Amino acid sequence: MTKFTINGTEHAFEGDPYMPLLWYLRDFAQMTGTKFGCGVGSCGACTVHLDGEPVRSCQTFMSDIEGSSITTIEGLESKASKAVQQAWDEMNVVQCGYCQSGQIMQAVGLLVSNPKPELSEIDEYMAGNACRCATYQRIRGAIVRASE
Numbered sequence: 001m002t003k004f005t006i007n008g009t010e011h012a013f014e015g016d017p018y019m020p021l022l023w024y025l026r027d028f029a030q031m032t033g034t035k036f037g038c039g040v041g042s043c044g045a046c047t048v049h050l051d052g053e054p055v056r057s058c059q060t061f062m063s064d065i066e067g068s069s070i071t072t073i074e075g076l077e078s079k080a081s082k083a084v085q086q087a088w089d090e091m092n093v094v095q096c097g098y099c100q101s102g103q104i105m106q107a108v109g110l111l112v113s114n115p116k117p118e119l120s121e122i123d124e125y126m127a128g129n130a131c132r133c134a135t136y137q138r139i140r141g142a143i144v145r146a147s148e
């Protein structure tokens, strides 16, 4: 049995230890804010925080999360996350929206570890989060605004 928390609520899972966390979030916990994009760790749509660090939930297995604290887009409450979400809104970042929960989780991870990132640091940290609508300039601008 694997025990962990999601957004502060205790969960326990007994089943395939190699099932991706993303499956658990969407199909067991009914938290569909975290998206399936590529399934192979390349797009970032499935990004959540594992003990405060952004991870790809499609590549994080249930056996990896014993005793861990998971935060999803539904549970973001930190000061940095509020600034990011407000900046996202003000900068009108979203186009189709599919990748945006992953983008926001990654951006919050950046600002928690580096509250005043340089543009090059933003680009490097966000490089693994793909956006098919190519909203990259607005994402970058919103991260700058959230850091101000």
Ligand code: FES
Residues within 6 Å of the ligand: 035, 036, 037, 038, 039, 040, 041, 042, 043, 044, 045, 046, 047, 056, 057, 058, 059
């Ligand atoms: Fe996990 Fe693309 S769905 S990185």
